[in-house]
Amino acid sequence: MSSSSSFELNKIAGAVLGTLTLTVALGIFSEIIFEQPKPAKQGYELAEATPTNTSTAAAAPQDPPLAEVLAKASAERGAAIFKRCGACHTDDKGGKNGVGPNLYGVIGGPKGHKSDFAYSDAVKALHDKGETWTPDDFYHFIKSPQAFIKGTKMTFVGLPKPQDRADVLTYLNSQSDKPVDLPKS
Incomplete structure (x- = not known):
């Protein structure tokens, strides 16, 4: 290899190494100039995902007393609202079960009142304890079945x-x- 070609290779290698050294030096220098303080806690707080302390959290709005909403309840409005439930439930005497049990006589009756329906283990356990569907229980159950x-x-x-639930409760009680x-009240 001639000395001029090795000299050319040395110039190229020197230029590449010089460029890399300058890039690293600029990165270090910019970190010094634009230094950011480390956060006390890593990540971002999301309002929905932040657990709340129940003692300081605003109280969830409470439902009015059952007697208060029942004073304005209407079985006719309840029948109209119950039509939404008709996809899974029937409410006529001797009616067939659907996806859900027939609800004729449910208010005041035992939880898991239909012997020919396959209830969840949770409802079967309440039935075995002898629990009944009180108006208050049913009112809170239809607010959020999974939570109740x-x-x-x-x-x-x-x-x-609350008024929709009171109307449905009044209607089903009439059935x-x-x-x-x-x-x-």
Whole structure:
């Protein structure tokens, strides 16, 4: 190899090494100039994902007392609202079970009241304990079935409006051979 070609290779290698050295030096120099303080806690806080301290969190709005909403309840409005439930439930005497059990006589009756329906283990356990569907229990159950009975197979998200629940409760109570006395204000 001639001395001029090795001299050319040395110039090329020197230029590459010089460029790399200058790049690293600029990176270090820019970190010094634009230094960011380290956060005390890594990551970002998301409002929805942040657990709240129950003692300082704003209290969730409470439902009005059952007797108060029942005073304005209407079985006719309840029948109209219950039509949404008709995809899974029937409410006529001797009616067939659907995806959910027939609800005739459910208010005041035992939890898991239909012997020919395959209830979840959670509901079966309540039935075995002798629990009944009180108006208050049913009112809170249809607000959020999954929250009221952990492990229920009922996937309905619930009726968030207290008046809608009181109307459905009033209607289903009328669908019975023995309607129960509903709380009065």
